Amino acid sequence: VYKAIILVGGPSRGTRFRPLSLNLNVPKPLFPVAGHPIIWHHLEALSKIKGLKEVLLIGFFEDSIFHRFIDDAAREFPKINIRYLREYQSLGTAGGLYHFRDEIQRGDPQQIFVLNADVACSFPLKEMMKFHNTHRGLCTILGTKVAREVANKYGCLVAKPESNEVLHYVEKPESFISDLISCGIYLFDCAIFNEMKKAMQNKKNQVDQDQFMDHDDQLRLEQDLLRPLAESMKLFVYVTNDFWRQIKTAGSAVPANALYLEQYLETNPERLLKKESDGPTIVGCVYKHPTAFVDPSAKIGPNVSIGPRAVIGKGVRIKDSIILDNAEIKANSCIINSIIGWDSKIGTWARVEGTSITNDQIVITQNGVKVPSITILAKEVIVRDEIIIRNCIVLPHKELKTSCHNEILM
Numbered sequence: 030v031y032k033a034i035i036l037v038g039g040p041s042r043g044t045r046f047r048p049l050s051l052n053l054n055v056p057k058p059l060f061p062v063a064g065h066p067i068i069w070h071h072l073e074a075l076s077k078i079k080g081l082k083e084v085l086l087i088g089f090f091e092d093s094i095f096h097r098f099i100d101d102a103a104r105e106f107p108k109i110n111i112r113y114l115r116e117y118q119s120l121g122t123a124g125g126l127y128h129f130r131d132e133i134q135r136g137d138p139q140q141i142f143v144l145n146a147d148v149a150c151s152f153p154l155k156e157m158m159k160f161h162n163t164h165r166g167l168c169t170i171l172g173t174k175v176a177r178e179v180a181n182k183y184g185c186l187v188a189k190p191e192s193n194e195v196l197h198y199v200e201k202p203e204s205f206i207s208d209l210i211s212c213g214i215y216l217f218d219c220a221i222f223n224e225m226k227k228a229m230q231n232k233k234n235q236v237d238q239d240q241f242m243d244h245d246d247q248l249r250l251e252q253d254l255l256r257p258l259a260e261s262m263k264l265f266v267y268v269t270n271d272f273w274r275q276i277k278t279a280g281s282a283v284p285a286n287a288l289y290l291e292q293y294l295e296t297n298p299e300r301l302l303k304k305e306s307d308g309p310t311i312v313g314c315v316y317k318h319p320t321a322f323v324d325p326s327a328k329i330g331p332n333v334s335i336g337p338r339a340v341i342g343k344g345v346r347i348k349d350s351i352i353l354d355n356a357e358i359k360a361n362s363c364i365i366n367s368i369i370g371w372d373s374k375i376g377t378w379a380r381v382e383g384t385s386i387t388n389d390q391i392v393i394t395q396n397g398v399k400v401p402s403i404t405i406l407a408k409e410v411i412v413r414d415e416i417i418i419r420n421c422i423v424l425p426h427k428e429l430k431t432s433c434h435n436e437i438l439m
């Protein structure tokens with residue numbers, strides 16, 4: 030028997046996902062990419078593991094946040110029991126695992142997957158399982174290579190070339206250590222709970238010796254658990270060359286969307302919009318919800334997702350964008366590298382455009398000022414006819430009557 034945990038985090042961490050998480054009941058893990066909530070893709074990958082019966086979402090959002098998602102997912106993935114366990118406050122990336130250890134170990138699972146929620150990935154879970162059984166470590170971590178300049182934004186790994194045993198694990202190092210990084214996807218033996226107990230005890234001992242520290246139930250998976258695991262030679266890395274990307278900012282949902290759509294082309298081409306003689310012009314991968322309408326004279330793609338009940342008018346051009354539920358794009362407008370929020374309305378002959386981000390750790394700056402690269406219109410934004418919006422973030426309920434660029438519009 031296997032189990033899986035998805036670390037969903039909580040509301041206070043959602044700040045970078047503004048404005049899409051602002052004023053909304055959609056927390057980041059449920060933001061739709063390629064037609065499904067971010068963590069739906071995790072569930073889909075987990076549902077392919079034989080013997081995996083239960084997935085626990087652990088976080089500190091209010092309970093009600095995941096109700097509907099769990100109901101829907103239970104119908105789609107009937108073989109897995111999905112539940113949300115709520116931390117009474119943010120306990121850190123391993124605090125929840127420790128706090129709910131009895132619940133997690135119930136049913137005596139052999140091994141446990143732990144997945145960060147905020148990643149898009151091909152999830153090579155079976156490959157990780159196979160590799161895990163070839164070594165004597167307690168944990169297999171999924172690793173990938175990234176560009177040198179961005180490596181220090183992640184957990185960095187140095188591993189033995191032959192065995193892939195991790196020699197050093199350093200979370201977000203100040204200087205360059207390695208371009209092999211942690212994807213935030215782990216497979217643990219159940220004996221990990223003993224290590225967690227030790228890590229918790231170590232923390233307590235430190236607090237007892239230091240009169241300025243207060244004890245809390247926080248535990249960091251990376252620094253408090255993985256680092257000592259590496260030191261005791263119990264951590265191994267499975268390196269993937271498949272796709273992986275973090276979803277931190279709202280803008281990074283756009284490249285994540287593209288990755289999953291391209292994966293559909295390989296694994297589930299039926300999910301993509303097909304070219305039809307009397308239908309719109311389709312370029313590359315496009316997802317359209319069955320309830321959305323796209324005018325046959327529109328040209329859509331590549332890398333576009335169109336949500337439920339959205340309406341795309343005549344002569345509209347959309348590429349590299351996410352159009353959310355019930356948005357309306359009127360005739361002859363053009364949307365590129367953008368997210369169009371729920372119930373937003375774009376007039377005719379308007380242009381909403383961002384700049385593509387290949388790596389969102391590299392911030393585009395103009396005269397020393399950060400410039401949004403993907404244009405994001407939050408919920409219920411109105412863009413009047415013939416208006417041009419370039420590289421902007423627009424907060425909910427704004428009506429734009431003049432053209433803007435490189436701005437955050439409150």
Ligand code: GDD
Pocket residue numbers: 036037038039042087088089116118119120121122125144145146147148182183184185200201210211212213251275
């Ligand atoms: N339950 C719970 N409780 N989850 C949490 C908490 C918490 O207190 N804090 C963060 N999380 C969840 C987040 O929702 C996210 O899915 C995951 O844990 C990691 O989030 P961060 O703590 O923000 O770390 P990070 O994303 O900057 O870095 C982590 O992921 C990288 C890969 O994406 C680290 O594990 C890095 O080593 C790794 O490279």
Ligand code: GTP
Pocket residue numbers: 312328344345346361362363365
């Ligand atoms: P690909 O479709 O990318 O292969 O190349 P293309 O040469 O057809 O150009 P593309 O459709 O990507 O569009 C280039 C630019 O032309 C866009 O940035 C739009 O501004 C504009 N454009 C193209 N087609 C339309 C359209 O049907 N309506 C509107 N409003 N603009 C369009």
